[in-house]
Amino acid sequence: MNIPIARSSLTEDEIQSVLEPLSNGWLVQGPKVKEFETLWSVFTGAQHSLAVTSCTTGMELALAALGLKPGDEVILPAFTWIATANVIEHFGAKPVFCDIDLATFNIDVQLIESLITDKTAGIMPVHLFGLSADMDPILALSKKYELWVVEDAACGFGAKYKGSHVGSFGDVGVFSFHPRKAITTGEGGMVTGSNEELITKIQQLRDHGAVMSDLQRHLGAKPYLLADHIHAGYNQRMTDIQGALGAKQMERASDIIDERRSIADKYNEAFAGLEWLGLPADIAGYEHGYQSYPCLLKPEPVSINNVEKINAARNNWMDELQTNGISTRPATHAVHMLTYYREKYELKSEDFPNAYIANDCSISLPLFHGMTSEEQDYVIQTVSNKTF
Numbered sequence: 230m231n232i233p234i235a236r237s238s239l240t241e242d243e244i245q246s247v248l249e250p251l252s253n254g255w256l257v258q259g260p261k262v263k264e265f266e267t268l269w270s271v272f273t274g275a276q277h278s279l280a281v282t283s284c285t286t287g288m289e290l291a292l293a294a295l296g297l298k299p300g301d302e303v304i305l306p307a308f309t310w311i312a313t314a315n316v317i318e319h320f321g322a323k324p325v326f327c328d329i330d331l332a333t334f335n336i337d338v339q340l341i342e343s344l345i346t347d348k349t350a351g352i353m354p355v356h357l358f359g360l361s362a363d364m365d366p367i368l369a370l371s372k373k374y375e376l377w378v379v380e381d382a383a384c385g386f387g388a389k390y391k392g393s394h395v396g397s398f399g400d401v402g403v404f405s406f407h408p409r410k411a412i413t414t415g416e417g418g419m420v421t422g423s424n425e426e427l428i429t430k431i432q433q434l435r436d437h438g439a440v441m442s443d444l445q446r447h448l449g450a451k452p453y454l455l456a457d458h459i460h461a462g463y464n465q466r467m468t469d470i471q472g473a474l475g476a477k478q479m480e481r482a483s484d485i486i487d488e489r490r491s492i493a494d495k496y497n498e499a500f501a502g503l504e505w506l507g508l509p510a511d512i513a514g515y516e517h518g519y520q521s522y523p524c525l526l527k528p529e530p531v532s533i534n535n536v537e538k539i540n541a542a543r544n545n546w547m548d549e550l551q552t553n554g555i556s557t558r559p560a561t562h563a564v565h566m567l568t569y570y571r572e573k574y575e576l577k578s579e580d581f582p583n584a585y586i587a588n589d590c591s592i593s594l595p596l597f598h599g600m601t602s603e604e605q606d607y608v609i610q611t612v613s614n615k616t617f
């Protein structure tokens with residue numbers, strides 16, 4: 230067996246779908262991108278969806294439209310992919326890290342208020358690994374202190390909170406279509422939101438600041454006249470090749486989520502008796518999208534005092550699994566421990582203890598739609614046979 234941590238699984242129809250834009254000649258931000266956006270809105274309940282080149286660039290557009298400026302502060306979890314912090318940094322603003330809840334790997338909402346200052350401009354909760362952040366208290370704080378909220382929903386496809394799909398709670402939500410995500414366009418992202426003015430600005434910024442898109446111009450009364458440009462914008466347009474691939478996958482969006490959930494259910498049942506393994510949180514009122522299957526190794530209660538010892542045990546186990554043909558990864562990284570942020574803001578690992586523990590003791594097991602039952606059984610058998 231050789232089981233990767235994730236494997237993109239595209240149907241023949243999905244593979245063929247990219248030929249249509251290649252044949253009809255509309256290659257960038259045309260009808261296929263529009264179709265993908267519409268299907269995304271229908272599926273997630275977003276009022277507006279705008280396809281972009283990645284989640285990272287989508288978040289940059291959101292922050293630009295919200296007017297983030299040097300000196301501003303933005304609160305984000307310390308345990309997330311580095312992109313969440315980088316986009317804040319790109320505006321000369323300061324990422325203010327907040328520790329996480331180890332049970333969910335998401336931002337600890339109890340700690341946010343103490344980090345708010347008169348420089349705070351917004352909060353960026355992350356729906357890590359397909360589990361929604363606890364949005365009600367975050368939205369309450371945003372209202373109380375007049376802060377914007379940008380949801381990093383890179384991993385959020387299929388994640389619901391109190392019945393609603395993530396991406397529409399904050400001012401803006403942004404998803405990723407990187408190959409480790411449930412829906413992939415190679416690279417790609419989707420910005421969602423309901424604030425018309427903000428979404429219009431993001432739409433314009435995406436396309437060099439043009440007042441209307443090429444598609445709107447071509448469908449309008451005077452397609453031969455160029456649009457005016459009202460911002461110094463960016464080029465973050467998705468190609469129609471990617472749009473076609475995304476739109477085609479949306480036809481089986483529910484099946485993809487169901488399949489991932491059923492693999493997770495199988496794991497949850499099989500691993501329930503392993504006291505040394507903390508499983509992904511299963512909370513009433515939340516629906517997990519299982520972008521991945523993040524666990525916490527805890528052969529003994531983990532704390533800042535034994536984190537190094539458990540880190541060594543985790544790394545040995547990862548090595549053993551790799552030798553046995555099962556790829557794993559740390560769930561993600563603690564951004565405050567990465568050289569750039571550690572040095573620039575003079576941070577220590579212990580400043581955010583739970584993020585530190587998650588960084589050192591988490592392990593994601595392979596979970597992807599298209600995973601065969603033999604592969605699932607092999608993971609279950611190998612993990613279950615392990616003792617600590």
Ligand SMILES: Cc1ncc(COP(=O)(O)O)c(C=O)c1O
Binds near residue numbers: 284285286313384
């Ligand atoms: C939490 C989080 N935010 C942002 C990103 C960046 O997404 P993209 O690669 O589409 O820019 C990722 C990608 O893995 C992620 O996991």
